[in-house]
Amino acid sequence: MLKEVLAGSIVGVFVFLAIIGINILPLILFGLLGGAVFLIFEGQLAAMKGIGKATTGDNISFDDVGGQETAINEFKEALEFLLHPKVIAEMGIRPLKGILLVGPPGTGKTLLAKAAAGYTKSAFVSASGSEFIEMYAGVGAKRVRQLFAEARKKAKREGKQGAIVFIDELEILGAKRGSNQSHMEYDQTLNQLLVEMDGVSTDNQTNLLVVGATNRADMLDAAILRPGRFDRQVAVGLPDKKGRLKILEIHTRNKPITDDVSLDDIAKATFGFSGAQLESLANEAAILALRDNAQAISHKYFIEAIDKVILGEKLDRQPGNEELKRVGIHESGHAVVSEMMKPGSVSSLTIVPRGQALGFMRKNTPEYDQYLYTREELESQIMVALGGAVAEEIVLGARSTGARNDFEQAWKLAHEIVRCGMSGLGVVNADDMPKDATSKECSQILQEVEAEVLQLLLQNRTLLEMVASKLMEEETLDRELFVATLSA
Numbered sequence: 169m170l171k172e173v174l175a176g177s178i179v180g181v182f183v184f185l186a187i188i189g190i191n192i193l194p195l196i197l198f199g200l201l202g203g204a205v206f207l208i209f210e211g212q213l214a215a216m217k218g219i220g221k222a223t224t225g226d227n228i229s230f231d232d233v234g235g236q237e238t239a240i241n242e243f244k245e246a247l248e249f250l251l252h253p254k255v256i257a258e259m260g261i262r263p264l265k266g267i268l269l270v271g272p273p274g275t276g277k278t279l280l281a282k283a284a285a286g287y288t289k290s291a292f293v294s295a296s297g298s299e300f301i302e303m304y305a306g307v308g309a310k311r312v313r314q315l316f317a318e319a320r321k322k323a324k325r326e327g328k329q330g331a332i333v334f335i336d337e338l339e340i341l342g343a344k345r346g347s348n349q350s351h352m353e354y355d356q357t358l359n360q361l362l363v364e365m366d367g368v369s370t371d372n373q374t375n376l377l378v379v380g381a382t383n384r385a386d387m388l389d390a391a392i393l394r395p396g397r398f399d400r401q402v403a404v405g406l407p408d409k410k411g412r413l414k415i416l417e418i419h420t421r422n423k424p425i426t427d428d429v430s431l432d433d434i435a436k437a438t439f440g441f442s443g444a445q446l447e448s449l450a451n452e453a454a455i456l457a458l459r460d461n462a463q464a465i466s467h468k469y470f471i472e473a474i475d476k477v478i479l480g481e482k483l484d485r486q487p488g489n490e491e492l493k494r495v496g497i498h499e500s501g502h503a504v505v506s507e508m509m510k511p512g513s514v515s516s517l518t519i520v521p522r523g524q525a526l527g528f529m530r531k532n533t534p535e536y537d538q539y540l541y542t543r544e545e546l547e548s549q550i551m552v553a554l555g556g557a558v559a560e561e562i563v564l565g566a567r568s569t570g571a572r573n574d575f576e577q578a579w580k581l582a583h584e585i586v587r588c589g590m591s592g593l594g595v596v597n598a599d600d601m602p603k604d605a606t607s608k609e610c611s612q613i614l615q616e617v618e619a620e621v622l623q624l625l626l627q628n629r630t631l632l633e634m635v636a637s638k639l640m641e642e643e644t645l646d647r648e649l650f651v652a653t654l655s656a
């Protein structure tokens with residue numbers, strides 16, 4: 169923006185000088201010369217930045233990647249041509265040029281690409297899609313050329329037959345052509361990538377394989393997915409319980425842990441965590457243990473680390489007594505409803521602020537990862553979400569802004585009931601539904617569920633207030649203390 173304003177002002181000054189009769193020709197020539205020098209320098213610098221990320225594979229092997237057995241098998245199969253190029257050629261098989269790893273952030277896509285380099289004894293260079301895109305036309309294309317050149321050079325230098333070029337955030341570089349504002353630069357960069365990939369097979373010296381990673385395969389230009397380019401896609405999803413256990417084992421290998429640690433329980437309690445979050449969990453547990461001067465990491469540190477990874481660091485911020493009481497009642501509302509709906513479902517509740525939350529209730533995780541829900545199960549989740557606000561209303565006479573996230577969550581769950589054809593509207597096509605009809609149905613579901621929550625908490629008001637006052641006293645109730653309070 170600043171550059172545009174500057175350019176506009178300079179043109180304005182030149183026009184003004186010309187009008188008042190000053191000869192501006194030498195000035196223009198001088199300006200052009202200066203501009204050219206600047207652009208050349210900028211281009212060189214930018215290009216250097218582009219290949220700056222050429223790294224080694226860090227000696228990563230497929231054993232260091234947990235919970236991705238299917239992805240690893242598919243990947244290994246595709247790597248055969250780097251391992252046995254002659255056999256592949258004899259069979260007349262067209263060599264594979266690109267593999268696309270598709271999955272949410274932090275699931276191990278970069279790790280897989282590095283492991284592939286180790287597995288095939290190839291050189292490894294990497295870059296991220298965002299590094300290619302500059303304001304100046306041509307710079308991105310130049311960086312693409314240099315990345316491929318660097319891969320070939322590196323393979324030669326290291327005496328390797330193959331090289332893997334890893335491009336992270338491929339959707340930035342390979343988005344549908346014409347979809348970006350400064351589309352000329354984006355399109356040129358993408359075209360250059362396609363040219364490089366097409367040229368891969370004509371290079372007989374080094375077997376190059378391009379591995380792209382993205383979490384938005386839908387944004388990619390069709391040309392990039394065409395056979396002969398990234399024609400193999402490998403899904404790298406969130407790990408299931410077994411996968412989470414394996415990842416936790418990998419990231420605790422180098423840490424002293426006590427005998428009471430059950431990685432199995434931690435894997436159970438971390439449904440929805442990515443590999444990166446599990447790595448962070450193991451790291452945070454070690455930091456918490458170190459803070460307490462513990463010699464080894466015990467189970468409680470892992471449990472605390474789960475909360476830390478989900479919600480953030482504990483805060484020193486201490487709300488006033490009135491607010492603390494409200495938070496206590498709110499969390500107790502969630503907990504009492506949860507326990508009534510599903511005995512054994514509450515793991516702990518606290519009014520110690522952490523991250524954005526002033527307090528929170530943690531649920532016990534089920535024995536198995538759950539991917540499907542009935543309407544009844546979704547409604548009972550809505551009841552738990554609304555329990556906090558309804559408890560505040562019953563005990564303190566009014567709700568507060570603290571329930572906003574709960575309401576968002578409840579609304580999402582109601583939406584899910586409607587979209588999945590489990591509401592009074594029957595089977596619907598979510599894309600064809602008028603927004604009004606969906607909203608009306610969601611509101612109705614929430615009103616009905618809210619009435620049930622009110623009823624339930626009114627009937628159990630004494631219990632609710634007992635839990636809230638114990639929570640105020642202790643700040644945190646683990647399952648044992650919570651159950652003891654309920655049965656007191």
Ligand code: ATP
Nearest residue numbers: 232233234273274275276277278279415443444447
């Ligand atoms: P992004 O899409 O954000 O680039 P990514 O899928 O490439 O993420 P990685 O960079 O491979 O994720 O993962 C980050 C870190 O998380 C790794 O260095 C590793 O410590 C840990 N990690 C992620 N997935 C796994 C896994 N499947 N097994 C073991 N560790 C993992």
